[in-house]
Amino acid sequence: MSNLTDLGVAAIRDGVRGGEFSARDVADAFIDAVAAAKPLNAFLVETPDHALAAAKVADDARAAGETLKPLAGVPIGMKDLFCTRGVETTAASGILKGFVPQYESTVSGNLWNAGAGMLGKLNLDQFAMGSSNETSAFGNVISPWRRPGDTAPLAPGGSSGGSSAAIAARLCPAATGTDTGGSIRQPAAFVGITGIKPTYGRCSRYGVVAFASSLDQAGPMAHDVRDCAIMLEAMAGFDPKDATSLDLPVPAWEAGLNADLRGKRVGIPKEYRVDGMPAEIEALWQQGIDWLKDAGAEIVEVSLPHTKYALPAYYIIAPAEASSNLARYDGVRYGQRVLPDGAGLQDMYAATRAAGFGDEVKRRIMIGTYVLSAGFYDAYYTQAQKVRTLIARDFEQAFEQCDVLLTPTAPSAAFVLGEKSADPIAMYLNDVFTVPSSLAGLPAMSVPGGVDKDGLPLGLQVIGKPLDEQGVLNAGLALEQRAGFVARAEKWW
Template identity: 65%
Template sequence: MSDLTKLTIAEARAKLDAREFTALELTDAYLGAIDAANETFNAYVAVTHDKAREMAKASDARIAAGQAGALEGIPLGIKDLFATKGVHTQAASHILDGFKPRYESTVTANLWTDGAVMLGKLNMDEFAMGSSNETSYYGPVKNPWRAKGSNTDLVPGGSSGGSAAAVAAWLCAGATATDTGGSIRQPAAFTGTVGIKPTYGRCSRWGTVAFASSLDQAGPIARDVRDAAILLKSMASVDKKDATSVDLPVPDYTAALCQSLKGMKIGIPREYRVEGMPEEIETLWQQGIAWLKDAGAEIVDITLPHTKYALPAYYIVAPAEASSNLARYDGVRYGLRVPGKDITDMYEQTRAAGFGREVKRRIMIGTYVLSAGYYDAYYVQAQKVRTLIKRDFETVFADGVDAILTPATPSSAFGIADQDMAADPVKMYLNDIFTVTVNMAGLPGIAVPAGLDHKGLPLGLQLIGKPFEEETLFRTAHVIEQAAGRFEAPKWW
């Protein structure tokens, strides 16, 4: 039954409805794949065998009774950032050691309501801080892709590296993920999967461990554009428990997939042609432009003049919010506690032992930019830049542009423990150069596989849309997917 894991969500749902196999058989196929391969990939930090089988049996009963939900019987992996009641939830951090919440995040609750099955919790960069999944307390995740003729282990991207790797290695049918500065789109591009960061407010943040509250947004990583559309439909909702979630109807995103691009205007921002960008990325971008033009879209050059300030502004705003959000982890109520001679010492010992190096770095940066004497010079200035970035996009969209096409990443996946990246955190941060503007402006963005580089590794293109117009992104991404084809990692494990 192992070939069941190769089915897309749409295919699996159709076959479940046709009674070609049961939800329990599908779940067992995935659990078998996880048990066989997770030691290799380190994608899951907790596998919920019993819970998964229990949920699958309940799905089979609903299917038999004609009460199947939109995701009935579909086995999913859940990023370790989403609270799952009674199940390991640690944001891949030592400081949340042993934490099992007594509540369920709104996003996962929506998925269970629609009949999805939980396979387990997926590895990630600690507190979602990272672009390679190497900052996890549980160790790095391996990308299922390898360069042609090489045995070198590659990163799957971050922070949602476990989600992307599990989808690409057929260890779940789809996965939840989050995106604060590219943490859905960059891993999707590195693993040949599809990842969408929806508009800020489209999915509830309640019950999701916070990194930077004004930037974080949940979204899916899936095998193809249709599956991403199916998952987002279930994940999205308004939520009284999250004041930033927006009360707008959630459309049937799959209905947009086969619509024509005729009459659409696609913008190409000149500022995304960055110095030192590999020729292959530029070639891929031009290929994407040609595909959209062939599909009937009009291609226009646009300018987003404040793009060059996005990355430095992001690395002020995000750490500042992280510094505030992570102050709650103190060893008093839950998670790790390291004894000290008094309460202040206990706080210090717990945080020193509990937070990893990258998290400490960002907390210190954030605390610094919020401190007296620096708040106005750094944080206030960064928020002003953020307003200008948002205005750039508003101006372009007001001129009739429907979506913007850019590269998703400046390169394909790099090696685990890459010395250049390890020695220079700024070089790692530059992986987010094409993605952070979307979070700063609160816009939707999707990464779709578009080709392979000379090493045989996947490369992705990014589409950026207007607020709450994810349908336009799915429609346009589907055209790229149809032209480029789907990409699978050659199996070596």
């Protein structure tokens, strides 16, 4: 028997069903891997009891001859942005230190109902604001990847960097992520795994710590396309508790997987050829085009003329929504309170928020407060929402000529921690290829395509029409089969 921690979701599910190994064996193997991987700092809280309890339910059900649930025996990691009943949930912020939710987020609840167990809560950029996991109040997540002959710690991407690092290091076979401007896809690309952000509204936001509500969307991260399809089926679904939840049935994405792209058209947006893009990324993109041609697709060039305005629009809309959402952290109802001697209520708010929020969170709240303040609202926020309409229209027009779009996921491979943290705008540029589809609410996924000159993973992004996760997964599968990506981080932790 090979190492159980090398297995993905489908292999574990099928192996437990077929009695090749027990769910308990799987849980034990991953629990040990998590406990032995402290240097990565991927987990904020470990919950072995949760994983073992779910494993017992799976093993007992099998022993009793019952039909097993879709994720029976599969232990997963939970990004610490999802409220989990009885388990500390901090969004990696000091202001929520000690917060123990009294209720369960819909997405995590859906996963437990599907039979999954939880190995622990995964580190992230504070309130999911960041692209490198350097804004967590509980320390950086370190990527399991390194450049050859170099021990400099690399970014696992962000904000779902605990999720990406944990999967790449085989600490869990899959994890939840959330994506506001690329927070599933960019970290997936940085560590050589797969991740999909579904159409906005597919996964309930109930119980997910809010960052920018019109953009936030949960999705799975895993080793391959099939595992993402299995996870997404369990996570998605209508939820009356979220006003933006889509009241639609969840398609059988796994059963619908089909890498034959004959009759499909793949659009290549010319505006994504940005200045200064490394030759390796260009080459990988061309390789991806050739792979999809090989899968039977026809390639068409398309134009998304407002692409360059997506990032500035995002950096108005997301901070504006964040400044409003994060107003709730006031030191009154939950989280930390700082009460200076003799302070009144207003001073308590200000002191609590000054102490509890990290620098990047404060920066974004203040940008948001500024653009929403009297006299500036129309010039910034309304203009950004109009540009957002234009960006969505660009995609609509492109999709008149094609079924999916193919682009790189990120403009570079993983960088060394600290390399970009001094310049917020350099950091924001990491999301240049992922933000436009977020603004348009479209399903999009990253699949590993190859490695750069240092052997670090590079990702390809597939963007689909609204609600066409199947088309995205199928194009992703066609890429995955041809890329044959097997590189993995050598264990040093």
